[in-house]
Amino acid sequence: MRKPVSLLVASFFLCSVAVIAQTKEKMVEAMVKEATENSHLESLAHELLDQIGPRLIGTPQMNQAHDWAVSKFQSWGIDAHNEQYGQWKGWERGITHIDMVSPRVVSLEGRQLAWSPATPKKGVQAEVIVLPEVANAAEFAKWLPTVKGKIVLISMHQPSGRPEYNWKEFATEESLAKMKEDKDAATKAWEKRIENTGYNSRTLPEVLENNGAVAIFQSYWSQGFGVNKVFSARTKKVPTIDISLEDYGMLYRLAESGSKPQIKLTAESKHTGMSPAFNTIAEIKGTEKPEEYIILSAHFDSWDGGTGATDNGTGTIVMMEAARILKKLYPNPKRTIIVGLWGGEEQGLNGSRAYVKDHPEVVNNMQALFNQDNGTGRVVNINGQGFLHSYEFITRWLQAVPVDIRKHIETTFPGIPGTGGSDFASFVAAGAPGFSLSSLNWSYGNYTWHTNRDTYDKIIFDDVRNNAILTAILTYMASEDPETFPRDRAVLPISPRTGEQIKWPEPRDANRTGEY
Known part of the structure; x- marks a missing residue:
């Protein structure tokens, strides 16, 4: 009598498993549908x-x-x-208009950075100048009064607006190598230009606005056609505007060549507490x-x-x-x-x-x-x-x-x-x-x-x-799932970078006050 009972139990178990499997399969099919x-x-x-x-x-x-x-x-x-x-x-973005009015008239592509201050209601019109090459912080301090009433360009001029993948597809090996060398040299030179001011990319905008600049222009290229990264402003009194690579490069070259480009800028926004x-x-x-x-x-x-x-x-x-x-x-x-x-x-x-x-x-x-x-x-x-x-x-x-x-x-x-x-x-x-x-x-x-x-x-x-x-x-x-996920931690490996065992991360508090 024992063998048939065992077979009955086994049969019942297999049937239950089959029913559960069919139920899950039907649920998945319904979800997909x-x-x-x-x-x-x-x-x-x-x-x-x-x-x-x-x-x-x-x-x-x-x-x-x-x-x-x-x-x-x-x-x-x-x-x-x-x-x-x-x-x-709190902050609310408004309309931004950026127009070059000299040496020719053209509307430019750009936008205020998050939490940027606004221009006066009627906007501003000003000459664009480039952050200069200086030997040291003392020389930069002597130059600073010249920013009064000006718009200052604080980003590097990109040697090429073509992404590297585009160069790899079409350029000769020699041309590609030269482009990379030029870009590396330009990047190092610009980093040195910033360093010699005695400030860095985070502190420089506030110094410029405190010395009378009416706006800060930057261009944070994302290494793709027509694409810029857009984050937050570091200024507190005047607007910071991100300009497209194409328009920024034009302004930079005009300023460097002595053409004294003039910009009419209206940037509407408001801080709301x-x-x-x-x-x-x-x-x-x-x-x-x-x-x-x-x-x-x-x-x-x-x-x-x-x-x-x-x-x-x-x-x-x-x-x-x-x-x-x-x-x-x-x-x-x-x-x-x-x-x-x-x-x-x-x-x-x-x-x-x-x-x-x-x-x-x-x-x-x-x-x-x-x-x-x-x-x-x-x-x-x-x-x-x-x-x-x-x-x-x-x-x-x-x-x-x-x-x-x-x-x-x-x-x-x-x-x-x-x-x-x-x-x-x-x-x-x-x-x-x-x-x-x-x-x-x-x-x-x-x-x-x-x-x-x-x-x-x-x-x-x-x-x-x-x-x-x-x-x-x-x-x-x-x-x-009938089981609850267990929280046992694996032994973490040795970091190839530090040579030490990787540690489990610790919880960190949230920033609940709205201040960086």
Whole structure:
């Protein structure tokens, strides 16, 4: 009688496993179908990027984006709210006009840097001059009075406006080598020019404005056609303007040749005092293990040279779309699913660092966090972040992902914990299993990361759609997993750079006051 009972138990177990497998397979199929046939990605991107625009912390657009996200989550039946973690200096961008009026008339391409002061209401008209070559700080101090009433160029003149990849494609070997030599020499010469003033690139703008300059012009070329990096101003009284490589080079050459170019500049903006800084938090409550958490993570803020499309509009809409799919198809997850759209990432992971400190009950009971940040490409790498058992869990969760998405992803286990770069690192530093869904490059560093060209048209929606599917499935699998992710840490290797054992990162406090 014992043999038939054993066979019955075994048969029942195999049937249960088969039913579970079929259920997961159907859920995955439904998620892929929903993401493919009813995608909200394009409309989310249009509303966020075209209608609201860039999301510089402390601006009205950042606050508008937070409110928009809460409203969007609620329209899908997902509880959401904005959670203040601190404040930041408020600023609102206005219209900028930059026109050369002599020796000829032409409108120039450029923009105020973030938190730049404005010109007077009627604008200014002034001659452009170049930072001089001086032998030492004393000689520079003698020159400084000449900046009164002038616009000063403080960036190097680029020998070529063609990216190096363009030179490699078309130039002779001799011409390419000469270009590199010229560029290296020009870079060293400019660094020496700055050094001899007795100041550096951070302190020089304030010295110039204090001596009467009416504006500072810079050009932070991103090594790509038509692309400049756009960050924040260092001036407190006069505007700092980033000028395109092409127009900056023209002004530089005219000034150097004695043509005395004249600029008419109007830069409208206003400082609005301290502004509250928020994270947007959405939640789908768990049913069986509601006190265990899975977090879908992306930073919501951006710089404002473009509209923050790939840094990090794409990560934002991936997490929002994944949450929408999960709520529609998996409304009663076993574990609680949280979406964290973090503020202040660009100023030092401030939103996520604040959340880690303010919500130990979440961090200490986190099953996993999935973060996407670095651009529009499909996910191609997942690092175990130094967690000893990451291979077992990540591999198991990935098995449910369709092959045409999974085949592109390389994994590294146990990996090395991230120390910064994006918000997953805030959680890893606290010992919580946060994972970066690292994406394909798509010329991110040169063309869209913190640039004036980071706009809607750079999004590759096929890749972003795959990322939303991947995130939804990983979240579903992590929620359904009967095991809780263990936090054992691997022994980290010796650093080839220092020769010492790599140390686990320590948690850092958020900047909640709005001051660098």
